[in-house]
Amino acid sequence: MRDVESLLAVAAGHVVDDGLDYAGAKQKAAKALGYRGSLPSNEALEDAVREHIAVFHADEQPGELRALRALALDWMQRLQPLRPHLSGAVWRGTATRRSAVMIDLYCDDPKAAELLLLDQGLAFEAGPAGPASRHGDTCDVLSLWVPCRPFGERVMLHLWVHDLDDLRGALKPDARGRAWRGDAAAVARLLAPEVTP
Incomplete structure (x- = not known):
């Protein structure tokens, strides 16, 4: 043990x-x-x-997590036609400034994500998910460095491109009942200031 x-x-x-x-x-x-x-x-x-x-990292991690979630929400809004869902450490609350932002996209056309990024003039690297794929599937991954103003540096953004049919199964919770990913509305709720009575 x-x-x-x-x-x-x-x-x-x-x-x-x-x-x-x-x-x-x-x-x-x-x-x-x-x-x-x-x-x-x-x-x-x-x-x-x-x-x-x-x-x-108790002092700095909450601020770093908030900055990464805000960055993710901005990208999710830019990618809204592709049904983006935040996943990974930024969604689960364990991210630090060294964490990559991971967004799952669910598309009718597997090339839609690449075309959207090209239309926005963004440079990215495309490749298949390797054996360490988080979901065990064979989706494509589009990776790009994006600026994070609070950090004064760029962070890695990975866009995992899935078939639209995969969305239903992707919303199943883990063994403890916690969601593996969330849509833009869920991320916005995480960023909303806490209301104290």
Whole structure:
């Protein structure tokens, strides 16, 4: 049990401090520790990431998360015809300034996203989702660096292009009942100032 806890702690550091995805962080931690058991679930790693943030980044992370969510909402509004849904660490609340913004798009035409970006004069890299695809599917991913004013630097934006038919299954919650992604209205609610009585 202690080995798994050590692996989760090291992997969480890679996610938060190095910007690695969950699969890459678990593999790197396992290799560094010589761990040969089954890799823990993404939910277990997410819990460890939250603990890491609480211990090492509690002061700056909420502001960084808010800046990334605002950036995501701006892009979701630009991409509205493609039914954008925010996912990944920015949606789940574990993002820091090193995190990529991940937006899932659901399109009738798989080339619609590329055409929309080209119409806006934006440079991007296109490629298939690799074996570390978050959903286990074979969707295309469009990646581009976009400016984030609060950080004074650019952050990576990944657009995962799915078939429209995939949208229904994408809205299923995780084992704990939490949504894996949310639409623009849900992101706007996350950004709304808290009302105190």
